[in-house]
Amino acid sequence: MKSYILLCLALVMMGSCSRSLTSDTSRQPTLADYRLGEKWIWKYKGVTTEGEVRSDGEDTREIVNMDGVLGMTIGSDTIPVTDIVRPDESGTPKYDWPLEVGKKWKYENNWTSQDGTTGSQSQEAEVLSYREETVTAGTFMAYTIKYTGRTTNSRGYNSHEEEVWLYAPAVKNFIKLTQSQGDFFYVEELIEYTMPE
Template identity: 80%
Template sequence: MTIGKDTIPVTEIVKREVSETPKYDWPLEVGEKWKYENSWTSQDGTTGTQSQNAEVLSYQEETVEAGTFMAYTIKYTGKTTNSRGYSANETEIWIYAPAVKNFIKLTQNQGDFHYVEELIEYSKPE
């Protein structure tokens, strides 16, 4: 996956996270709630934390530019802070498709920042 100038191997993205507070709490079920917490370091050395409450809202067909997939809609609400004094409340909606083993759409509102990412092309591995 290419994001700007960064290339991230898909094997890293789909790797199951071992954590007491994971991004996805397997197995996903509609109505399930959990806490997601993450600490990170960016390429420029900035460190940060993210703390969110997660809830699976639905499991249904979702259509993006790459096609139509059965997918979970997961809502995350919480806060992100970093070592440069940044702090913002955030809401994220992740549309996760098990067939793709990844999210197919992400909508993020963080302070004044609004970001949308969507899968535009997909082919099944052979």
């Protein structure tokens, strides 16, 4: 009887461990996870080490109806949500799904800005933790993902950078970003999140 009780306790503990491991793993959001009217508002500010404010404002994104399909407003653009949730086939993605603590990967990105400047990022990424994090918009379970590497551009810019993203599965987005790039420090924090009933 004692052996039977110990076996049952062991199985219960294994089941508990297994559940906690799966709850600490997050999949990429799908189209079905988004709702019409869902809205995110972030406050951002970027300052040089000498105190010069280079950016200061708010960024709003909202899920809207785009000719019968869901779209997300990003600045003056509206992007179909199907594009946002499409799996990244590159070997160096921003988020390497599923997310889980301890996971590491390489992130690379090439871009062209509106003025024609081209640039690239090459970073090592690591998921450091999954825990409650509090920002102005509330308290959420979030992954802390640290990116370390370099950014270069066609105008001769070449700088070491470190970024820490807090990604919250419940809002399908980051809730805070801190970035240090050369003499520039940038913070962006979610100040409001609305999910329609």
